[in-house]
Amino acid sequence: MQIEQYRDALLLLMVGIAAVNDLATRRIPNRLLLAGLAGALLLHALSAEPGVALLSACGGMLLGLAVFLPFYLVRGMAAGDVKMMAVIGFFTGPAEAFQIAVFTWCAGGVMALFLILLRSRVRLAFVNIGHLLSGLIVPGTKLSDTTLPQSAGSMPYGLAIAFGTIAALVTHYG
Known part of the structure; x- marks a missing residue:
């Protein structure tokens, strides 16, 4: 088994x-993410080109952090989800990290729609979307002024991240 396959198995x-x-x-426990990070670091160091692998890993980590951090800053995502995506980026590198992020957003959207329908919160979801959009349209509105009156509900986004990761690896291995 090649290092890449061990890395993907550890990631899964x-x-x-x-x-x-x-x-x-x-x-999402920090210990789990640190253990994953350490495992990925070891596997990258054991690869055929460790310098290239580690440079790509750092780029992937930065990309994973950059694509999810804005959602955390507007309180749309927890810190554990952002850290998890950064660690996933360290496993995969930037190109695959971006693909995983896109698959994750799709999975998260489907999960959100399902939960909104399940909890009968459709009207509240539309009110919140309208509130956020009006904050973008009205000149001079600060992000802090667009606080939602009530949440339509939260969800375990780690599940969406897992689905996105699995989908990316399935397309990779075909």
């Missing part, structure tokens, strides 16, 4: 454990 194990933990406790 990490996102699987994170998804189950997020479903059960609504948290």
Whole structure:
């Protein structure tokens, strides 16, 4: 088995454990992410070209952080989700990290629609969307002024990240 396959197996194990933990406790443990980061670092160091692999890993980590951090800053995502995507980026590198982010956003959108319908919060969701959009349209409105009166609900986004990661790896291995 090549290093890449070990790396992908470890990545799947990490996102699987994170998804189950997020479903059960609504948290993604830092210890899990640090263990995944250490494992990925070791596997990158053992690769055929460790310098290239580590440089790509750092780029992937920065990209993973950059694409999810804005959602955390507007309180649309928890810090554990952002850290998890950064660690996933360290595993995969920037190109695959971006692909995983796109698949994750799709999975998260489907999950959000399902939960909104399940919880009968469709009207509240549209009110919140209108409130956010009006904050973007009205000149001089600050992001802090667009605080929503009530949330339509939260969800374990670690599950969406796991689905996005699995989808990316399935397309990779075809």
